[in-house]
Amino acid sequence: MIYSKFLAIPLAIGISLTFTACGGGGGGGGDNNSTPAAVSSKVTSSSSSIVSSSSSSTAMSVSSSSAAVAQNCQVDGKSWPVCNQNQSGWAFENGSYCIATSFCPANRTNLPTIAGRDTPVDASATTKTRAVYTYLRSIQGKYTLTGQQDLTWKDAIDMADRVYKDTGKYPALMGYDFMNYGMTASWAEGVKQTDEAIAYANKGGLVTFSWHWRDPSKLNTSDVNNAQFYTKDTAFQIPVKDGALDSTSAAYTHINNGIDLIAAELKKLNDAGVTVLWRPLHEASGNNGDGWFWWGRTRTDGVPQSFAQILLWRHVYDRLVNYHGLHNLLWVWNGQNAAWFPGDDVVDVMSHDIYDGNDNKTYKSQLSTYTQARKYSAEAKLIALSENSYIPDPDKIATDGAWWLWFMTWNDGNFNEVTLESTTHKDNFWSGEYYNTSAHKSKVYNHANMITLDELPKF
Template sequence: MINTNDQALFRVEPNLINPNAEDNAKRLMSYLCDIYGKRILTGQQIGVVTSPEVDIIYETTGKYPAVYGFDFMNYSPSRTERGSACSDTDIAIDWWNNGGIVTFCWHWNAPKDLVDELPDRNWDKGFYTNATTFDVKKAMDDESSEDYLLLIRDIDAISLQLLRLQEAGVPVLWRPLHEASGGWFWWGAKGAEPCVKLWKLMYDRMTNLHKLNHLIWVWNGQHADWYPGDEYVDIIGEDIYPPAQHYESQSERFRTAQSYSKKNKIIALSENGPIPDPDLMVRDQALWAWNCTWYGNFVYTEKDGRKQYSGEFTELAQLLKFYNHPFSVTRDEVPDLRSYPLR
């Protein structure tokens, strides 16, 4: 499947940036490196409140995705203090125990200074730049400030959830501070410098203080100026939302993502709307490590009180092709990663 001239680009050594990474993380990384450039892991993101997407995928295709995407959003302290609850950690543990792979992002509700105005700037939109006046640059420039200490508080709160996953033996493809260069999230609203500093702070605190050694760090900043350095990144992710029913391989974005690093890094399609056609991915050598289709109407519609596959973004025939293609890996094909060989 791989052109001879491109083979070297898909050779990635499974060396995690955390020198104390635990074996389950190393085994998952070994597996990802072994299949990179040969197969793509099918993936699906969970819904924020309800999560019918994976069940609908199974009902439609007869198969579960290999990768399930979760979100720590409702564990953010500025949401829990307003009554938000979340069970993503528990669902993720069950998913791993049933043979699947876990990835987490974090729509980080700003620690304070929420605009809290209906309809579009309510407190539950507090991860968006336009729904908070929290200034990440001001916070990162003054480590004695209340704002900086609130960032620490929030990182520690999410670390407790990650610790639960570590104690359950679950390695995590960890994708914080996503899409930062777009500026639509507060962590990217003040430019690259404070965001990169925040990434390094989070890595240091989670790795060296909280001893979270089950994390594989997936950077998803989407611009070279925002790249924190190879020593802070295990995998590079790109989020791509083409128009509905457009199935291009996204090879240009794939090549751009490869250019961020001075080393070979695994490249993943960490969010997508329509699913790229696997034949086009192979043809164009845009061999994403996994995809993660976004939730809601990207997957299903509701008719007569019943949720069912929509086909609005990825047509049914295209979905079936993807889930049954020899390039694609579904959950039933994932080996036992608890005993996968280390290398």
């Protein structure tokens, strides 16, 4: 999501921010396996709609042998040499970067050829996390979880209650954000997100976290103007040297400090028995490879920004899972570009954010983007709509086969400072009727294909 510079309030969206590209083909979803015993009555058995076989890609490799061949691949507006065929993704060969032919976006036009995994990518995932994953696989292609993003910077506003007031139902999935953790400014609300997530999970809900990761070198600062996450507001970039993260750099230390800060919050969630659909480094590629967050910034040092993001993603995964021993996470990748995909072995769910300025309340299923997202990986992945303005019409989802695993309507950024009331306004993605009419919201939350809080199983 895009925010204003100073107070972390979402900017009005008057143009399309769909992140879409050419797609096509039929729908279908992820794989459907066994469901927990207490599963909702909405879930019935059916066969998988994505199956096949082959080997998975790892999205990166480093080699000192064999030079890049005289071919090129267009990535993020630049031409990169193509590696030898034995490479599986980005590589660093003989002092330069190259990309495998099979990993080149122009060649990633087919749907996955490998069946989705029966278990999370973390082999040590907790019993509950495995149960949640199994449940998610069981509903992919048949149902969609209703989702609502919390208002990170105003603790007094409860977006779940707003959904209930308008529809008589609570969302199955609530979204939270670690954006203001590590800030010491007096205005920095949003540091109750962990507690709020635990409370919602205790009601039986599922939770997802993103992280608007402020400049890692400014951790624990009170100067909000100097602790931003946009490329235009910070010079911080991922430290890369010779095809790997530069572990000797100050930036590397800053990155680890930031990860460790959030690890403490994720541990609180783990200790409370909460499984987190974890979506770090979101919107990495921005729009058409022009990343607006520092983890996707355009570089001038010869390092592909997509490769740098892959290195960082895999480092975040390794530090949280292996160093901190956090096994309550399902990993949701939101890079939105084939060349940025970090590997089948570190991603459970593929996701896209869609702010479609051209929808005009037609509530499209967004089939083309759904199909595009399915093509990023070699293995079939669960596919989610991780942020949205307009909520896709449930009937169109079913008719088109664009079976988003969940949707996540953004929050209300415009409200009366005294009454906290929100009305129709372009910054209010739930309240009012700027994006979703009252009739549409009621239809969505009371539709047979939409799962709400009261219909979730006990994990």
